[in-house]
Amino acid sequence: MTLSAHEFQFVSSLVRREASIVLEPGKEYLVEARLLPLARKAGLASVTEFLLRAQSPSGRSDRDMIVDALTTNETSWFRDREPFTALTDLVIPQIVKSRGAQRTMRVWSAASSSGQEPYTLAILLKENLPPGWNFEILGTDISTEMLARCERGRYSQLEVNRGLPAPLLVKHFTRVGPEWEVAAPIKKAVTFKRMNLAAPFPPMGQFDVVFCRNVLIYFDVETKRGVLKRIRNLLKPDGWLFLGAAETTMGIDDGFERVVTGRTSAYRPRTGTPAPVGAPGKG
Template sequence: MTLTAQEFAFISSLVRRDAAIVLEPGKEYLVEARLMPLARQTGASTVSEFVLRAQQRPEPDVHRRIVDALTTNETSFFRDGEPFTAMTSMVLPELLERRAAARHLRIWSAACSSGQEPYTLAMQMQDNLPAGWTYEILGTDISTEMLARAEAGQYTQLEVNRGLPAASLVRHFERVGAHWRVSPQLRRNVSFRRLNLAAPLPPLPSFDVVFLRNVLIYFDVETKRSVLQRVSAALKPDGWLFLGSAETTIGIDDRFERVVTGRTSAYRLKAATTAPLGAYGKG
């Protein structure tokens, strides 16, 4: 049974209110496909019946699960490749100079899904930081289900086959039955918390690098602008921001400048391009 216009409008409004995700008309099939498992879990015979119940008996947990189901969670280790190449070839060498006094790096993986991105960054830090340096990585996401998977740090053979080099698998994972689990050495440097980028952010530390990839494409322009403003407040003045390949700050937030980093690009606050090395070494 196809969702009625009223039912689709209810779901669209809910997802926009709670996650700022825009579901345009024409996405009815996507909504039905994503909500069908939830409908079956609750005993509803159709998605329409499930939506009607959600309307008539509003329950925060049910609404949260609807938002979780309609949040895109596509991810993989070293996804798209080039941003991670830029991290080791250009960004990290500069940060090693700028942070020589503190010898500590802090990275935020926003919208981290099931954890592959923050663990990829942790592998890079583990493999490339000089002796005596420390690091911490924060992974955040709106989906509690995805965060539970990320915290468990356990992946199927298919998941580790997607982008993870064999050498990294051997070095940073341990076999657990038919699955692979992230090593304790990596896990102790990575933490996770639930966070809605489209809402006012809780107090956060300042970060040297923020990965905000493949998130802004789901927001309207005003939400993109507000998200970038919030993220920039948590970015060190000379920090680096990585977006998805189809995303940009151009025409949205003019405080950022696009910087070519090898075969991809990243963004920095404009003042950072003239700041001398060592200007932001502490914090």
């Protein structure tokens, strides 16, 4: 089937209102593919029937599921790899040098999806911080279904095969039947909370590093500007922001400077201490 213009308008308006995500015309195939499993799970014959139910006064839970389905992003372990290399080769050594008195590092994974990114970050900090250091990882997402998966911390063999090196799998996971569960020391270091990036942020404290990757591409410019400003307010003056490869602060938030490191880029508050290596761009 093909979604009608009215059906697509209902879904795009709902997702825009609830999550500030822009679904342009031409994405009907994506909407249908994401909603068909929901219709089948509900025992309905079609997406059309499911959307009719979602539009009724009693369809709140269906509308929540639609938002969940349309805000769930593809993810993997060490996705794109280069930002994680920059974290271990540049960022962690610099923070260790400047935070010697506190010996604590706080990192925010701002779109944790099914948990691979925040757990990747926790593994890297466990492997690379000196003895005696503590670290905290906050993972947030708008999808309650994804957050439940994150907290469970279990992954299929197919999922761990997507980017997770075998030595780290054996060291930081436990086999539970056909699945792999994140080991307790890693799981304990990560906290998950529901959060809509497009809305005002709750009190969160400051962070040394923020990973907000492959999220801004779904927002319009004004929403991006608001998200970046709020993130900048939570970054320590010498903190680091990592965005997706197709994302940038340039032309959106002049409060950041761009730092090229290896084959990737990071962003720092302009009031922060200049990076000792890398080539600063014109933020």
